[in-house]
Amino acid sequence: MEKTSGASASSSSAEHPFLDSSFEIRWSQLTPEHVGPDIERALTGAQAAIDAIASRDPAALTYENTFLALERATEPLSVAWGKVGHLQSVNDSPALRDAYNAMLPKVSAFFARIPLNAALWARLKTFAATAAAAGLRGVHKRFLDETVLDFRQQGADLPDDRRARLEALQSELAQLTQKYSENVLDATNAWQLVVEDESRLAGLPAHAKAAARRSAESKGIGAPGKPAWRFTLHQPSLEPALTYLDDDALRREIWEGFTAVGSRAPHDNTPLIPKILALRAEKAALLGKPDFAALTLERRMAKSGEKALAFLADLQARTQAAFARECRELEEFKEMRNAERGLRNEEKQTQNAAQTPAQTPATGGFVIPHSAIHNPHSAPRLAPWETGYWSEKMRKARYDFDEELLRPYFPMDRVIAGLFGVVNRVFGLQIQERAAGSVEVWHPEVKFYDMRDRAGRRVGSFYADWHPRESKRGGAWMNYLLTGGPQPDGSRAPHLGLICGNMTPPADGRPALLTHREVETIFHEFGHLMHHLLGEVEVKSLNGVNVAWDFVELPSQIMENWCWERESLDLFARHHETGAPIPEELFGKMIAAKNFRSACAMMRQLSFGKMDLLLHLRAGEFAAQGADVEAAVRPLIADCLVPTNPPAPTSVKRFNHIFADPVGYAAGYYSYKWAEVLDADAFTRFQREGIFNAATGAAFVEHILSKGNSEDPAMLFRAFMGREPELDALLKRSGLAAAA
Incomplete structure (x- = not known):
């Protein structure tokens, strides 16, 4: 269930600011001392609304007083708690953290109890079996079916003793995963x-x-x-x-x-991981599933952990040969450069003896005898702190390309303006920044924007917060604060969302100059934001990004494609001093180097997805050991990791995606690659019809961005592409088609 205004909010907004229903949030009033009283009040109201549904006369049940009433019952709580969680992620403080952690068990327990409420479930089941329910169509039929499945998947049919245990472990999971997240943030800042x-x-x-x-x-x-x-x-x-x-x-x-983040006292996640895995495995067992992956993927596109793992294995097999070659080439490159350096040192010494070295342009001016280089197939492994360094040296040598040369062409203000220009041409969106000070924000760097569609209708608004702070968690993300959309009276309410990142900040009077990867990240998060703001689903919990997790990355990842097209780059990639576009020679090098070590990049993502799935498919093994999961999980994904000396530890102790939330991306990290197949394939339609083709953009809005979870995602993809997804586009885009 998700977020909108509550009837009780505005009457006491001064006393209970987190319950204020205003669209433009008064962030200055959302202080830690209000968290407890406001959330307690929201919990009381939500429980009363649930109790009212659960006590209805079974003979007088309707869709409106059961399913739709349930949809509305938790909205004020979800909105208020969403504000608390957001502030904790962007403006963390000891007082706010204490307030958040004090209420987290209560909020978690409340939501865990909803599907375990026997009287409530009886009313929902009773109405679902009626002729009126059978007569529902479209989004309302989808909502009823999804809600029934949600309840069953969360234990509604369990006996009382197992319901009580499920409720308790849900609360414990919320606290453990919150602690994991805090450890990562605190260790990073320390x-x-x-x-x-x-x-x-x-x-x-x-x-x-x-x-x-x-x-x-x-x-x-x-x-x-x-x-x-x-x-x-x-x-x-x-x-x-x-x-x-x-x-x-x-x-x-x-x-x-x-x-070492997450692996050393006092911020050590080592003991938390087995506990989290054990609780997730127990939850799956309580619900009759063999493992947590089976529970979470049942209603996603992959359907099962085994199918998701097979998908990753297929990509790994297609990538393995190129991956081995890339690893070997980097080792050989370092060996050759070291040999060159040694020969240059010898040359300096021989110059003192008036000897002239032999020369050849093929090796930068010096002959390198074969005996000076180790057998190329037995070049020593790189240390893990060397791979990024030597990769950049090799890329520069191979393509004469230094990514830092692109920074002057990506000043943040132009990137943002260019992004808005792209979505205007493709999707017909008009975005206008509000004047500074006209809308409250949670930090002076935060900006507020309105988004309108082709007809000039305001579809929503959003906050943007792009630079790092010690009080702000790492990474980049999108979230929603309010869900509007079609209303019962035929009007449409605007949505409210946000995007955050940790991009290069401005310095010394110069604008923030971004890397190309940072530009891709901004486009990526904006794709998520459009998915929320363009939602036209009248049932809020089916709107926008509330879709299957292996589908949710399609709208975001497809946006990254416009960061590689000359036509779109020319809209915003301009030198911050001269206004000149990226020179053709530099652009050519950028494109030529695009797929440099793409097999290593592919395998890195596959290693994350594989580790995540194996942790949850075999959670019992890891939890039973009760020891350091690192030693057990690394051998299982070693064939996906760049071989180094010493071997690099995995990310398991700082893997917020899968351990910083009771569910999150747990057993679902494969979704990035799954959705990348969808986005690469879907972008081929734009390439055929024109990357700025307004009709194609309108079709993407109609079939993908506006639909949320109102239909099965496989059907939505087929509606846009006219067929099932194909893997070839991703392999081709990654330069791995030949290897496959």
Whole structure:
């Protein structure tokens, strides 16, 4: 169930600001001391609404006073709790965290109890068996069927003793996963590395070096005559450090800090993981399923953990040969470069003896005897903190392409304007920023926008918060705050959503200059946002992103395609000083390098999906060990990991996607690749008909973005493409079709 305004909200908004039904949220009033009283009030109201349905005369049941009444019953609570959760993710503080954690067990228990309410379930089942229910059509038929399935999947048919246990473990799961998330955030924020010797920063791009110095200054580290540079585990600091720093020891120290997140006291997730897996396995068993994957995937496109695992295995088999080749090539490249360096050192020595070295342009001016290079098939493994560094060196050598050269062409303001231009041409959307100060926001950097369709109708509004802060969790995400859509009186209420990220911030009077990957991320999250704001589903819990998790990434991932097309890039990829577009030569190199080490990128995602599925298909084994899951899970996915010396640990202790929520992406991380098949295939229609073809964009809105979960996702895809999805488009786009 999800989010809209509640009848009791506006009357006491000053006393209970989290229950205020205003569309433009008054964030300044949403303070920690209001969390407890407001959520308690919302819980009381929601329980009363549930009790009213559960006590109705079975002879007087209707669709409106059962299923639709249930839809409305939890809306004020969901809206209020959504605001609390959002603030906890973007503006964390000890007081807010305490308030959130104090109410989390109560809210979790309340929602867990709904499908276990025997009287409520009896009323729903009774109405579902009537002729009136059989006569429902369209979205209302879908809603009834989905609700019945939800209740059964969450234990409505269990006997009383098993219902009580299910309710208890749901609450425990919520607390354990919240603690896991807190450990990741706290461990990330607790780590820093200060460098005082500037010579150690060789290779680091100027923008990253300046950011590190500003970071030190912000913490009072260093002095005007004695500067220092501070590195953190936030992505804008971490990624350039691991990619460009020449100092191997410094890269190692940063890498070790990153991979230790969630694995050391006092932020150690090691003991939490077996408990979370055990509770999920117990939940599945209580509900008659062999494992948690069987429970969660039953109503997704994959249908079962075994089918999802087979999907990943198929992609792995098609990628394995190219993956092995790419790993070997990088090892050989490093070996060759080291040999070159050794020969250059020898050449300097021989110059002193008046000897002239032999030359050839093929190796940068120096002959490299075969004996100077190890057997290419036995080149030593790279260390894990070397792979990003040598990959970038190899890409630059192979394509003469340095991604940092693209940054000046991606100032954030132009990227955002260009994104809005793309969605205007493709989907007919008009987006207007509200003047600063005209709408309250939770941080001064946050902006507020209105979105209108081709007819000028406001379909919704959204907040955007793009830069990192210590009080803000990592990554990028979209969420919704209010769900509008078609109303009973025939009108349409606007939706309200948000997008957040941790992109490179502005520096030294210059705008925020983004990497191309950051540009893709912004387009990606905006795809999710459109899915919510363009929803035309009158039943709110079926709107927008409330779809099967292996379908939800289609609207987001398809948007990334416009970040690679010359025609769309020319709308916004302009030099921040000159306004010039990306030079044709640089664009050509960018496209040529697009699929550099694409097999490694594919296998990285497959490793995450495979680890996630195996953890939940075999949860009993891991939970029973009661020890460090890392040692048990790594061998199971080793064939998907880049071989290094020493072997790199997996992400299992910092894997927020699958362990920071009672369900989240648990047993569902494969969804990214599943949806990538859909998005690559769907974009072929745009390529055929024109990437700015308004009719094609309108069809995507009609069949995908506006429909939410009002129909089966497989049917929605067929409606847009006229056929079933095909795998070839993804392999072709990734440059792996020949390998397959």
